[in-house]
Amino acid sequence: MFHQKIKQCFSHSVHLVSSVISEFTYSDTDLTRNRKFPADKLITFLVSQGSSSTKNELLDFFDMDPQSPTASALNQQRAKLSPDALEAVFRHFNHFASFYDQKKLRCRFLAADGSTFTFFSKPAFAPEEYHVSEGHSIKGFYSMHLNAFYDLQKHTYSDALIQPIHQKDEFSAFCEMADRHDLLTGTKDVFIGDRGYCSYNNMAHVKEKGQYFLFRTKDIHSKGLVGNFEFPDADSFDIQVNVTLVRSHKKKISIKEGYYKRFVDAAASFDYVAYGSLDTYDLSFRIVRFPISDDSYECIVTNLPSDEFPSEQIKLLYYAR
Structure with missing residues (x-):
């Protein structure tokens, strides 16, 4: 069964990390002795625990064994484990899971999204940059922002x-993940994102990777990214536009014929042209507009080829996320 294969992938990933656990602890001797909470069980518990009290979660994990480890024992063992261990399990799991689906895909569709989580902790497990002092709690609480790519097919x-939480930046997170994302031979990645991901910098990072993007953006009547182009005299359309990005107001910067000039100010991130530089950066993309109700429209920017992905398919792709 497929779920058993997935479980095997996870177990194998945990085993690999546990076999070199000294690479993921703060001392070479940490988590090496034979205890009730060895490295493999500790990692498995941290990944699989639910939202009940720690005591109840431990009883459930150890099959109601009255000799199961205490919450104090868990905290002592957890303090020895680097967060890098869980990331390593995650990477190994994705690697092994890829072997269970050998279908050749023309495109891999990856939805980008982010969500903020609030949790209670202590300084030993959560650094100050996660701490939020406001609220009804005297001690405050902790918060993090999780950015992720979700494979819509797998x-x-x-x-x-x-x-x-104090360093939340979905733009920079997207660029970092897109840059490091492993490519599949013969398969193109399509990064799909909501309005919060639509920026020239994100587009450029995907372009430099040689992949595709599909972002929702504010409508053409707003002051957003597509608010100042020449559009057809129609409510729905699918057009190609070319832009030259500049970061200086010097008049000697030349713009190619058929290109729109767009200025990227100092407050906006753009990693391929320094602010004040006379360099330029060219981008080409489609603007696809279609109705979603009797009086409202959705606007999409994408570099997907129109012959393979007509406007109707663009609409379906966006709503697939």
Whole structure:
């Protein structure tokens, strides 16, 4: 059964990390002795625990054994484990899971999204940059922002990046994950994102990777990214536009014929042209607009080829996320 194969992938991933556990602890002797909570069980518990109290979760994990480890024992063992261990399990799991689906795909569709989580902890497990002092709690609470890529075909998360709440930046998280994302031979990645991911910098990072993007953006009547182009005299359309990005107002910067000039100010991130530089950066993409109700429209920007992905398919792809 497929679920058994998935479980095998996870178990094998945990075993690989546990076999070199000294690479993921703060001392070479940590988690090496034979205890009730060895490295493999500790990692498995941290991944599989639910939202009940720690005591109940431990009883459930150890099959109601009255001799199961205490919450104090868990905390002592957890303090020895680096967070890198869980990331390593995640990477190994995705690697092994890829072998169970050998179908050759023309494109791999990856939905980008982020969500903020609030949790209670202590300084030993959560650094200050995760701490939030506001609220009804005297001691405050902790919060993180999880950024992730979700594979719409395999129904697995292909990458994730955690940011402290005070350093939340979905733009930079997207770029970092897109840059490091492993490519599949003969398969193109299509990164799909909501309005919060639509930026020239994100587009450029995907372009430099040689892949595709599909972002929802504000409508053409707004002051957003597509708010100042020449559009057809129609409510729905699918057009190709070319832009030249500049970061200086010097008049001697030349713009090619048929290209729109777009200025990227100092407040916006753009990793391929320094602010004040006379360099330029060219981008080409489609703007696809279609109705979603009697009086409202959705607007998509993408570099997917129109012959393979007509506007109707673009609409289906976006809603697939």
